[in-house]
Amino acid sequence: MATSVPDPSQKHQRREHGLMLALVSPALLVILALIVLPVGWLAWQSIYHDGFTLENYRRVFTEDIYWRSFALTFEISLAVTVIALLLGYPVAYLANSVPKGWSILILSLVVLPFWTSVLVRAYAWLALLQRTGVINQFLRYLDVISEPLALVHNTFGTVVATVHILLPFMVLPLYATMQKIPGDLMQAGASLGASPSLTFFRVFLPLSLPGVLAGCTMVFVLCLGFYITPELLGGGRTVMVSMLVSRNVELYNQFGAASAVAVVLLLGVLAIFFVVSRFISLDRVLGQK
Amino acid sequence: MMTKQSFGFGCALLSAIGLVTSASAAEQITFVSQGGAYQEAQTVAILDPSAKKLGITINQDSIPDAWPAIKTQVGSGKPIWDVVDTPTGNCLRGGEQGLIEKLDFSKIPNGGAMPESYRSPYSVSYEFYSSVLSYSQKTFPKDAPNSWADFWDVKKFPGRRALRNHPFATLEAALMADGVAPDKLYPLDVDRAFKKLEEIKPAITVWWTSGAQSAQLLNDGEVDMEMAWNGRVSAVAKEGAKVAFTYNQGILQSTSLCILKGAPNLDTAVKFLNEAVDPVHQANLPLQIDYGPGNPKAFETNVIKPERAAQLPSEPANAAKQALMSYAWWSSPAGEAAEKRWASFMQK
Numbered sequence: 001m002a003t004s005v006p007d008p009s010q011k012h013q014r015r016e017h018g019l020m021l022a023l024v025s026p027a028l029l030v031i032l033a034l035i036v037l038p039v040g041w042l043a044w045q046s047i048y049h050d051g052f053t054l055e056n057y058r059r060v061f062t063e064d065i066y067w068r069s070f071a072l073t074f075e076i077s078l079a080v081t082v083i084a085l086l087l088g089y090p091v092a093y094l095a096n097s098v099p100k101g102w103s104i105l106i107l108s109l110v111v112l113p114f115w116t117s118v119l120v121r122a123y124a125w126l127a128l129l130q131r132t133g134v135i136n137q138f139l140r141y142l143d144v145i146s147e148p149l150a151l152v153h154n155t156f157g158t159v160v161a162t163v164h165i166l167l168p169f170m171v172l173p174l175y176a177t178m179q180k181i182p183g184d185l186m187q188a189g190a191s192l193g194a195s196p197s198l199t200f201f202r203v204f205l206p207l208s209l210p211g212v213l214a215g216c217t218m219v220f221v222l223c224l225g226f227y228i229t230p231e232l233l234g235g236g237r238t239v240m241v242s243m244l245v246s247r248n249v250e251l252y253n254q255f256g257a258a259s260a261v262a263v264v265l266l267l268g269v270l271a272i273f274f275v276v277s278r279f280i281s282l283d284r285v286l287g288q289k
Numbered sequence: 290m291m292t293k294q295s296f297g298f299g300c301a302l303l304s305a306i307g308l309v310t311s312a313s314a315a316e317q318i319t320f321v322s323q324g325g326a327y328q329e330a331q332t333v334a335i336l337d338p339s340a341k342k343l344g345i346t347i348n349q350d351s352i353p354d355a356w357p358a359i360k361t362q363v364g365s366g367k368p369i370w371d372v373v374d375t376p377t378g379n380c381l382r383g384g385e386q387g388l389i390e391k392l393d394f395s396k397i398p399n400g401g402a403m404p405e406s407y408r409s410p411y412s413v414s415y416e417f418y419s420s421v422l423s424y425s426q427k428t429f430p431k432d433a434p435n436s437w438a439d440f441w442d443v444k445k446f447p448g449r450r451a452l453r454n455h456p457f458a459t460l461e462a463a464l465m466a467d468g469v470a471p472d473k474l475y476p477l478d479v480d481r482a483f484k485k486l487e488e489i490k491p492a493i494t495v496w497w498t499s500g501a502q503s504a505q506l507l508n509d510g511e512v513d514m515e516m517a518w519n520g521r522v523s524a525v526a527k528e529g530a531k532v533a534f535t536y537n538q539g540i541l542q543s544t545s546l547c548i549l550k551g552a553p554n555l556d557t558a559v560k561f562l563n564e565a566v567d568p569v570h571q572a573n574l575p576l577q578i579d580y581g582p583g584n585p586k587a588f589e590t591n592v593i594k595p596e597r598a599a600q601l602p603s604e605p606a607n608a609a610k611q612a613l614m615s616y617a618w619w620s621s622p623a624g625e626a627a628e629k630r631w632a633s634f635m636q637k
Contacts, residue, residue: 065632131449132510153495153511236454236496239636247632250354 039266046259056260066244066261073241076155076230077223080162084219085212087163088170092211095171096178103175110171118165122232125161126152129233153235161229166222170215177211178204210280217276221269241265316557317346322374323544324351327520330577331374338573339564345557355379359549363388368549371558372565374415378457378616380547384411385620390548390555397563403584406613412545413566414583416574417603419541419611420458423507423522423534424514434514436538437466441485443492448513450489451506454496456631457619458540459486461612462516465538471612479627483634496635507532519602520579539611541602543583575601 046056060066095106113121128134129152136148151157181204189199227242234240239247241261248258273282320336322328328351340347352358355375362368363383373379383389389411394401400413407414422440424433425448434446440462452459461474463485469478494512497503503517508525522534546565548558564570571582572592581603582588588598588605598604602611618624 063633065636068636126505130509130511150494231498232502235494236498236635239632244632249357255357255360 042259043263045255046263049256053256056256057264059257060260060264065239069239069241069244070264072155072239073224076159076162076226076238076240077220079159080166080223081216081220083159083163084167084170085216088167088174088215089212092171092174092178095175107171107175110168113164114168118228119232121165122161122229125157125164125233129157129160152233155234155238157233157235158230158238161233162223162226165229166219169218169222173214173218174208174211177208177214181207213276213280217272221272224265224269315344315346316554317348318371318552318554318557318561319348319350319369320372320374320561321350321352321355321370323353323355327578327580330574330580334573334577335565335570338570339561339567343557343560343564345561347561356383359383359388363550366551368551369553370549371552371554372546372548372561374544374546376616377409377412377414377543377545378619380412380545381409381616382620383547384409388550390550390552392548392562393559396559397566399563399566399568399584402586403566407543407583407585409545409617412547413562414543415546415566416583417541417543417581417601419519419536419539419602420453420462420516421519421522421534421536421539421602422462422514423517423532425507425510425512426531426533427510428513433533433535435535437462438468440514440516441466441489443489446514449494449511450492451495451497451503451512451515452489452493453503453516454498454635456628458516458542458614460627461540461614462538463489465612471538471610474612475615475618476621476623477618477627479623479630482627483630486634523579523600536602536607537610539602539607540614541608541611542614543616545583 047053049055091106091110095103095110098106126133130136131148131150133151135151136145139145140148151160185203185207186199189203190196194202225242226240227246230238230240231243242265245258245261245265248254248261276282322331328349332349336347336349339345350370355373356379358370359373359375359379362370380389384391391410392400392412394408397413400408403413422434422437426433428448429446434440434442439446440450452462460477460479460482463482464474464477465471466489467481467485495502495506495515497506497515500518500521503515504521504525506512506515507517507522508528508530517534519534519536519539522532526532546562548555548562552558566584568582568584568586568590569592571584572587572590574580574582574587575593575597579600581601582593583603585603585605587593593601599607601607619628
């Protein structure tokens, strides 16, 4: 009997699903047209050139210049992630423990640089770090150094500027996670006689780890694809993977090789997300819930 | 029986057809160059006067590096560009790969009259620039470096240096530093050039990738000497920086005009190509910007004053001090191999 009478709530739900699909379809179409199709075309380019070939991938995995670039890119990303964590954690902690008005101010300061273009920020770092730049001039004025330091046109300058650009991606997920740690837990720890540092290390820090993982993943993955900063501040020697892609296209006219590099990087990023998803929900990384 | 409305409709249709035909009668082409001050200078000196003289419309587009676009446009079978102003090597390589139209010089008398080394079956020289040795006059108020051997001599000329992050002109400079005469460079001894580059590599602070970057390095005193394009150095000097350059052992490079294979307005494009290298239009270019005319006949038109001519890279006396880049060699298999070797040189 029950099967023959359609459940009105089910019907309602179906209608709602249909409506939702209709609402998201424009966005899905945009994603399909602007992301899925080009990426598919990219992957196709990497394996098809007058017939199927794995030549491009063989080169990526066997030739010096490719693995040097991949190694350097991972090194830089790792360094940037660690530095951003060390700098970002105290900021997020402070924003979490001060009254609301102050935390808004702190977070605004963190997000403020977002409104300046990456290019402008790279040039600003150039003005600060170069031989005749502000920092070297100041140090020479103080007689701390006699010769200007090589602060830019190398890996150092690239890392400094990249940390600056990516710091908000570390602070925001950390702050979001810390917000959800109940303050009562700390008080409970204190009431049981634990010192502030003990409650921090035994209670607060472990509970903030999902935020740490989310922030680190975000920063690491974004850093893997950095282009303008190493291009402008790396002095030509700091060849990260994205630069390899552009050089393959611009300098050597090898779309296939460029595509293969891009596909390998993309797979690397997906692998990182997959591993991270075993530990925390990806919503946390991407949506910063 | 014809109603009033259908009659009116018919008239509208007829006049619409009339409009279409009259629009297509006004011929047009799409011309592509590299943008910026350079394209503005061309517009004043060459493009607008050519459009007026030929009675055509020239639609302009610009792109820093036309090569990938040429490949994809012709590859798609429906190119939208007609004439491209691009480094000569792209025209040659494109010609060999079937991406560029072969030129019929009987229809391009201005190009046909140019010396052979200034044209190819696919292209005519459009303008000249030079990769020169430039230096800070603050660091070197006198006894400035004057040759690539000086640039390589870090004892006699201490200071920070920059080179372009590209093998073009850089390999030539290395060979000249090693004692090869400017007119005996090609075919390049690639091994010898890279060996010489290894020697200077530790002294290179920056390997620049864009002309703007090279200008900034020189302007801010970030380097004391560098290889740069003459127009960039003179622009920095004009703004008041104490910098200078020498044409001695400069590497004379050119961009050329060529036509995309299957260009939508082929006949008009050929007409334009001939007009664009007309000696008088060409002579007007260096009055707008620090590049030399692609047609050497421009120097015989009396449009360029002798003191202005002396500043230009392709002026005969200046050209004699320099090496003329062989794009034919760079687009040969040996040249392409040398280009690829650059990446591993940079990363070691």
